[in-house]
Amino acid sequence: MNTHEFSTQSMIRAAPEAVWHVLTIASGYAQWNPEIVAVEGQMALGERILARVKVGSGAVRNVPLRVTAFDAPARMEWTGGLPLGLFTGRRMFTIEPHAGMSEFRMLVQMSGPLASLMVKAVGDRQAEIDAFSSALKERAERG
Numbered sequence: 001m002n003t004h005e006f007s008t009q010s011m012i013r014a015a016p017e018a019v020w021h022v023l024t025i026a027s028g029y030a031q032w033n034p035e036i037v038a039v040e041g042q043m044a045l046g047e048r049i050l051a052r053v054k055v056g057s058g059a060v061r062n063v064p065l066r067v068t069a070f071d072a073p074a075r076m077e078w079t080g081g082l083p084l085g086l087f088t089g090r091r092m093f094t095i096e097p098h099a100g101m102s103e104f105r106m107l108v109q110m111s112g113p114l115a116s117l118m119v120k121a122v123g124d125r126q127a128e129i130d131a132f133s134s135a136l137k138e139r140a141e142r143g
Contacts, residue, residue, distance in 0.1 A: 003111040006125045008133040012102045014140040016095045019102045020073030022140050023093060032139035035128040045070040049078065056123030063089070087112040102140070106133060 012019055022028065026039040026049060037060060041049035044067060051063045069077035074095055081088040090109045095102050108129055110119055119125075 002113060002115040003109060004115055004119045005110075006108045006129045007106065008126075008129045009103065009105045010133040010137045011098065012104055012137045012140050014102055014143070016073040016097050016102045018143070019095050019104055019136065019140045022136060023076065023095075024072075033132060033135050035132045035135075043067055043070065043076065051078070054128065056125075056128070061122075065089075065091075081112065082114065085112055087114040087118050089118075104133060104136060 022032070024043040026041055026043055029036050029039045034054070036051050036053055038052040039049055041047055043049065047067045049065050049067060051065055052060050053063050054060050063080055065078040065080040067076065068079040068090075069075055069092070076093045078091045079088065088109075088111050090107075090111075092107045092109070094105045096105075097103075106129060108125060
């Protein structure tokens with residue numbers, strides 16, 4: 001199967017619950033996140049959300065997703081894509097306590113027969129993924 005992955009991690013000087021709070025308040029993304037400029041909907045298992053994602057060109061795309069994992073305050077996953085498994089996009093977030101801080105990890109996985117075409121259309125996502133992680137760190141550490 002054709003799979004492309006982008007990942008990032010960050011050590012955050014905040015409790016996992018504080019990091020989780022920032023990640024799961026959909027209406028707050030506009031205030032802190034440079035990559036996902038807005039999220040509509042509620043972060044809860046099985047819920048549909050709409051992320052407004054800034055791609056490399058600066059264009060903002062609406063990305064409909066479903067919350068497919070929600071295990072507070074440790075793990076959340078958003079999944080979206082095209083019918084018939086032609087393209088599946090997953091964004092997996094994990095938060096682990098580590099020496100009084102939180103280790104945040106995010107993996108963005110794009111798979112399916114059209115994955116290469118989708119990656120080509122949106123460009124290399126690594127800079128945006130790293131910016132997400134840095135912005136989350138900054139926001140969670142501010143309290």
